[in-house]
Amino acid sequence: MSNRQPVKGRFISIEGTEGVGKSTNIAFVKKRIEAAGIELILTREPGGTALAEQIRELILSPREEQMAVDTELLLVFAARAQHINRVIAPALAKGIWVLSDRFTDATYAYQGYGRGIDLERISQLEDFVQQGLRPDLTILLDAPVAIGLARASARGELDRIEQEKHSFFEKVRAGYQQQMKKEPQRFAQVDASQNLRDVERQVAAILTSKLGL
Ligand code: TMP
Numbered sequence: 001m002s003n004r005q006p007v008k009g010r011f012i013s014i015e016g017t018e019g020v021g022k023s024t025n026i027a028f029v030k031k032r033i034e035a036a037g038i039e040l041i042l043t044r045e046p047g048g049t050a051l052a053e054q055i056r057e058l059i060l061s062p063r064e065e066q067m068a069v070d071t072e073l074l075l076v077f078a079a080r081a082q083h084i085n086r087v088i089a090p091a092l093a094k095g096i097w098v099l100s101d102r103f104t105d106a107t108y109a110y111q112g113y114g115r116g117i118d119l120e121r122i123s124q125l126e127d128f129v130q131q132g133l134r135p136d137l138t139i140l141l142d143a144p145v146a147i148g149l150a151r152a153s154a155r156g157e158l159d160r161i162e163q164e165k166h167s168f169f170e171k172v173r174a175g176y177q178q179q180m181k182k183e184p185q186r187f188a189q190v191d192a193s194q195n196l197r198d199v200e201r202q203v204a205a206i207l208t209s210k211l212g213l
Helices: 022-035 050-060 069-093 104-114 119-130 145-154 166-182 196-211
Strands: 011-016 040-044 097-101 137-142 187-191
Touching (some): 022 040, 022 097, 022 137, 040 069, 050 069, 069 097, 104 119, 137 196, 145 166, 166 187
Parallel strands (some): 137 187
């Protein structure tokens, strides 16, 4: 039984493979929502609280000992449990909107399709940790993997996941497409390979059609 309060705010997540321009687009979405006079918190996964950010460090720091895929999966959900309990659920209950840089679709895409973990196991953890909480809208930024990886390398040193092979990110990208097929009404896809102005135009159209902004 959940003792969570009823949800009043809207919950939006933004997803995509490495280097697709999430930060730029998140800033744009935030500006649009706030311009409509709506209170919003911007957060991210893995992370979003001090403890969850420490778990993020564990997940992303390169290390000698190879991390088992199940360890990675459980750490991601441990961080998410903390994030939901301390930040997301309380904000939504107060009517504050939440904009998250990644959420559980990333787990399906990276740990499920990328690492090959059975999707049913991810679904069980999703139900256990989230107790029915799902984003109202997920904006999926899609671009060819090579474009994104070049941008990610240009930013500097690569984290443990960014160090994966090109083929891993192809699986992740395809995984996001599968996720979108399962719930087409929740997702809105953006062609992130276009120039910034055209990408922003697509994002603005989504905010209008899906959220009335
Ligand atoms: P980012 O700040 O570039 O989004 O980095 C987060 C990394 O963590 C990115 O490589 C995706 C990965 N990740 C997972 O593997 N599973 C998850 O559930 C989440 C939220 C992120």
